[in-house]
Amino acid sequence: MLKINDINVFYGAIHAIKGASLEVNEGEIVTLIGANGAGKSTILRTISGLLKPKGGSIEFEGRDIAGLPAHEIVKCGISQVPEGRRIFAEMTVLENLELGAFTRKDKDGIKEDMEMVFNRFPRLKERISQLAGTLSGGEQQMLAMGRALMSRPRLLLLDEPSMGLAPLLIKEIFAIIQDINKAGTTVLLVEQNANMALSIAHRAYVLETGRITLSGDAKELAASEDVRKAYLGG
Incomplete structure (x- = not known):
């Protein structure tokens, strides 16, 4: 459904996203995890037309949407x-x-x-x-x-939905995200709470200083020792 290929994004002279590629298939929940400042929100803002990539492509349902204005991207279904x-x-x-x-x-x-x-x-x-x-x-x-x-939307982008919420509310919000997905909306989720994100996602990508360094099945990544040490508190 969504195919991002080798995008580079800059804030002035700062190279925020360095050749990132990722895919989201129809019906999935895909999560993007990484430390603060890794560039997760920048990727979402680029997909939704608030930032423009320098090079690379962003395809949604086969159409290149990179560089379209934000309201046109909403009309496309994101x-x-x-x-x-x-x-x-x-x-x-x-x-x-x-x-x-x-x-x-x-x-x-x-x-x-x-x-x-x-x-x-x-x-x-x-x-x-x-x-x-x-x-x-x-x-x-x-x-x-x-x-x-x-x-x-056919694709819903969620940027840090658990931020600043009490643990009980976080559970409620994540249950709602799963319901929205089961009702037919594909989800790309950016989330600081990597444990929660990996528990509901089908697949995941790990972003480190603007580069995607790992990707795979969410449960496999949750079990990986490197991911556990870096993002899941051991």
Whole structure:
């Protein structure tokens, strides 16, 4: 579904991603793990059109999307839940969700998806007219996920969904990610909590200072001594 081939990404003179290649097949949860500053978020931001790669290609369902503007990439069927949630604090829960569907014109489909989001996140329905900035961290994460789902993506990019959340909420969020995947959405997950990420992913890539150094079956990587020492606390 997604094929990234030999991309290089720069922030000014800083070479952040160095010849990275990875694939995500339809129906999978693929996770990208690595230390802080390894370039995980940079890869997601490049896929979703917020950064432009220098060289290499990014193919989604056979189409090269590298360099397309972000709103066009949403129209292609890719949606991102950004790191730090980035909800619109001064808008209500409902307005945030409506903005998630900004590329769509199918009113009936939007209504249907709004119901789906409320079924998946009942707390959002209870707070439908509340300002998003007044929600708890966990509720804001649910809103960011709900907003991304409103574009009806075929590929969902998740950037650090567990950041700043209590352990119980992290379990809940990861269970929801699995549900979203089982309902037919392919997931590319960037996550600092490597244990949790590897426990739900089918495959994984390890990123070190902008280079992909390991890839394979998530369970095999979770059992690897090198990965355990570096990312799983021994």
